[in-house]
Amino acid sequence: MDFISSILRFEIGDWWKEEDLPLDYKKFGNFLKLNVEVGFGSGEFITSFATSNQKDLFVGIEVYGEGLRKVVKKIKEEKIENILPLCGDAYVVMQVAFEDESLDSIFINFPDPWPKKRHKDRRLLKDEFFLLCKRKLKRKGTLYFSTDDENLALFADLEIKKVDEMKNCNSPYPYIHEPIYPYKTKYEKKFLEEGKKIFYFLYEREDASH
Numbered sequence: 001m002d003f004i005s006s007i008l009r010f011e012i013g014d015w016w017k018e019e020d021l022p023l024d025y026k027k028f029g030n031f032l033k034l035n036v037e038v039g040f041g042s043g044e045f046i047t048s049f050a051t052s053n054q055k056d057l058f059v060g061i062e063v064y065g066e067g068l069r070k071v072v073k074k075i076k077e078e079k080i081e082n083i084l085p086l087c088g089d090a091y092v093v094m095q096v097a098f099e100d101e102s103l104d105s106i107f108i109n110f111p112d113p114w115p116k117k118r119h120k121d122r123r124l125l126k127d128e129f130f131l132l133c134k135r136k137l138k139r140k141g142t143l144y145f146s147t148d149d150e151n152l153a154l155f156a157d158l159e160i161k162k163v164d165e166m167k168n169c170n171s172p173y174p175y176i177h178e179p180i181y182p183y184k185t186k187y188e189k190k191f192l193e194e195g196k197k198i199f200y201f202l203y204e205r206e207d208a209s210h
């Protein structure tokens, strides 16, 4: 499958053909790992991570079309051959696009905090979504997420504890304040400039033998 034409195909939404799902990532090349970033925004994290790790495939999921367009433009201009951007709601895309136990890593950088209590069902970092992430992760696969919002950090910590088989890599702490990856997102740069404290989480799906 030609990489750039497949990106265009995803961009126009044609990938919904059921016979193509879940996607066969082997068609895109012989990559070592399959990683996913949810809500990549304008794409700084996924593009710098992918260009530094060219043996791995990075699938980005973004519901906002403008962000997707920016990343597609960058991929074409810089001829990046290991990013596949998908447009849609991560809740749906994750369910249909990937086989269970197929992902090496999932990254969620600064999801919308939805601070009001009445909007808490809109938060991505909740137990149903964590359960879906666990299902799609391989054994020993990792789930990483970050936020600048302390209430969301505390909420996410309680929600992920409801999901079994997910081991906190920062235990005994729920999160750390030092960055885990060297690649910065647009929001992260802004929050760091403002001197905000950032909450970084890293979880690993436990081995079957646990």
Ligand SMILES: C[S@@+](CC[C@H](N)C(=O)[O-])C[C@H]1O[C@@H](n2cnc3c(N)ncnc32)[C@H](O)[C@@H]1O
Residues within 6 Å of the ligand: 038, 039, 040, 041, 042, 061, 062, 063, 064, 067, 088, 089, 090, 091, 108, 109, 110, 111, 112, 124, 185, 186, 187, 188
């Ligand atoms: C606060 S922005 C952070 C963007 C980027 N990760 C960063 O750190 O600069 C949250 C992003 O998540 C996207 N988003 C929110 N809910 C989503 C969902 N259900 N599926 C996919 N993307 C989503 C938004 O469109 C937005 O681009």
